[in-house]
Amino acid sequence: MKVVKFGGSSVASATQLQQVTSILEGDADRKIVVVSAPGKRGSDDEKVTDLLIKIGESFEVGKKDEKAYEQVIDRFREIVEELGLPEETLATIQGRIDEGIAMIERGASNGMDALKACGEDGTALMLSAYLQNRDHKASYVHPQEAGILLKDEPGGALVLEESFDKLYELRQKEGILVIPGFFGYTKEGKLITFSRGGSDITGSIVAAGVQADLYENFTDVDSVYCVNPAIVDNPKEMKYLTYREMRELSYAGFSVFHDEALIPAFKKRIPVCIKNTNNPEAPGTMIVADREDTDGDVVxxxxxxxxxxxxxxxxxxxxxxxxxxxxxxxxxxxxxxxxxxxxxxxxxxxxxxxxxxxxxxxxxxxxxxxxxxxxxxxxxxxxxxxxxxxxxxxxxxxxxxxxxxxxxxxxxxxxxxxxxxxxxxxxxxxxxxxxxxxxxxxxxxxxxx
CATH class of the missing domain: 3.30.2130.10 (VC0802-like)
Known part of the structure; x- marks a missing residue:
């Protein structure tokens, strides 16, 4: 069994979601999917999460940012229409956004978290509906239903150990399961989010919970490079890394992975593969517990x-x-x-x-x-x-x-x-x-x- 996570650029448009579906159809072992919120479609675009934050912060000055709200709804509407999904899919997404806004308006302590989570939630609703349209046995799985239990901590939620036993039960479900990343629930039923980039953390938690054979993290690069390609032209690709190497690199600025994301997979010793959504045949970079060629070189x-x-x-x-x-x-x-x-x-x-x-x-x-x-x-x-x-x-x-x-x-x-x-x-x-x-x-x- 493989757990597959798709980042924001991988789900930024209807075309990209069709590519995601093709990747899932190409390997029957890809049973569980974790998705981010729609990211940028180009350099001048805005991420859906950033727009949701803009809406939430606008209440600090007393007035909802109607322009940002329309941008978010239009973004989801465009994807829903291009994928030929039923109108109720968009209605459900918009209803959850409106509920997040209502929570902020009535002063709920987790109102902003609830609103930010609507990006990932919307992607999961659309992808599961599209898979069903293509006659796949697929279902949307809410993080609370999945058993993603979190502890509310300053700077981002932390997973509770009992989550893993509950997540293991997902193995019994049939078909493709689509789970929104980035958020979970406390034992008391309060929605809370991880820090930014937290969909990586969700994917790693789910992979650890179901004891996957492989956790595939799809992004927009063929592999991890040894240095930022924005600074050095055509840098060397890394085919293998250890968990410790990847965590250190992520902490110090590598944007491929959230620096906390590997910890659940590391504890369960689940191999991780970084792959390119738009070039899925490329081997990518494998992140493993140990590698043989640890000869002391800088990687x-x-x-x-x-x-x-x-x-x-x-x-x-x-x-x-x-x-x-x-x-x-x-x-x-x-x-x-x-x-x-x-x-x-x-x-x-x-x-x-x-x-x-x-x-x-x-x-x-x-x-x-x-x-x-x-x-x-x-x-x-x-x-x-x-x-x-x-x-x-x-x-x-x-x-x-x-x-x-x-x-x-x-x-x-x-x-x-x-x-x-x-x-x-x-x-x-x-x-x-x-x-x-x-x-x-x-x-x-x-x-x-």
């Missing part, structure tokens, strides 16, 4: 900007028991999550996403650090970027770090931070964001050309 380079650094200095910091804990406690008190915390004898840096520390919260955090920790100096540096080089066994290969530092020198980029050793499969570098593309190109040159 990928990821990069991401939008970071800030809080730099703290205090003489004899290393002799002050509990200093690091109290520093991080301040962040926890203020609801701020951090990414990395490299330290020295008298110095400690905390690296965060810019979105985690807005200006007004920054002032509170800095004031508390000065007053409560009595530091000699505290500074905040913005416009930082992280570059990560990844490969199993890399920490046992001599010369990996020297190649990297030479590449940064060639790119005329100053290193603000190096973090090696906290992970066996990655090495991270902090730089100013303006040098990110030069540095990535030079790293590609030293490791791959």
């Amino acid at each position: 990928g380079i990821a990069s991401d900007d939008g970071f800030i650094t809080i730099y703290v200095s205090k003489y004899l910091m290393n002799r002050e028991i509990g200093f690091g804990r109290r520093l991080l406690q301040i962040l926890e008190d203020e609801g701020v999550s951090f990414e990395h915390a490299p330290s020295g004898i008298d110095d400690m840096s905390v690296i965060l996403r810019e979105t985690a520390l807005p200006k007004e919260k920054e002032e509170i955090v800095i004031r508390r650090i000065k007053e409560e920790l009595e530091v000699d100096m505290v500074e905040v540096e913005r416009d930082m970027a992280m570059i990560m080089i990844v490969g199993e066994g890399m920490n046992q290969r001599v010369g990996v770090a020297s190649k990297a530092t030479q590449a940064f020198k060639n790119a005329n980029v100053n290193l603000e931070m190096i973090n090696q050793g906290s992970s066996e499969v990655s090495m991270m570098f902090g730089i100013h964001a303006e040098g990110i593309e030069r540095a990535v190109r030079e790293l590609y040159n030293v490791y791959f050309t």
Whole structure:
């Protein structure tokens, strides 16, 4: 049995949904399908989820964004009509959108989640109806019916362990099952969503739950590339990756996969294949628990900007028991999550996403650090970027770090931070964001050309 997930570009139009149907018809093992909301049809288009968010946010200024609402309904209407689906399909989709809007209007705490979920829900309703039109035994399966039970957490829901036993029962159902991604329910019946890109997480959870033989994640590329093709022309394709390598790359900027998505599949040791919806015959990239050729080579380079650094200095910091804990406690008190915390004898840096520390919260955090920790100096540096080089066994290969530092020198980029050793499969570098593309190109040159 295969669980198949199709991303936003794969379900962006009626033509793409017909291509999805062709892929399902081409392999009888593809029993369970997880779908995203319709994505962009071109560079000047908007994702349905972004339009739904725009509608929801418009109530903050007191008036529904009618233009965005019509765009969403027109988008679904166009697909429904081109696929020749019954009018009640569109009526059901519009009714659920209207219910999400009504929840926001009456102040429901999960109103925005309910509205955002309508993109994936609409896709699942349309695909299941289209499969039925083509005489397939197919059914729409609501996430609550499927048993996707979640814990409501800041920053995105987390799956509960009991979900997996309930999901296993899907194996008993006949035909093709179509499940909307991105959302599930608490035990109390409250709809909540994962963080953005969460349809990947749903697919992985379902694959783990039904104990699939393979989880296929269809997107718009033939395979995973070792570096962002927007920075390096015609980069090398990766045929095999381990779960750990893919998670590190996803965290540091690879957009192919949500960085949390592989965890359920990883725990159940289910192989994952990244494939291209528009070129399904291409072998794609396999993500597995172990691979034989882990000889310490760098397999990928990821990069991401939008970071800030809080730099703290205090003489004899290393002799002050509990200093690091109290520093991080301040962040926890203020609801701020951090990414990395490299330290020295008298110095400690905390690296965060810019979105985690807005200006007004920054002032509170800095004031508390000065007053409560009595530091000699505290500074905040913005416009930082992280570059990560990844490969199993890399920490046992001599010369990996020297190649990297030479590449940064060639790119005329100053290193603000190096973090090696906290992970066996990655090495991270902090730089100013303006040098990110030069540095990535030079790293590609030293490791791959």
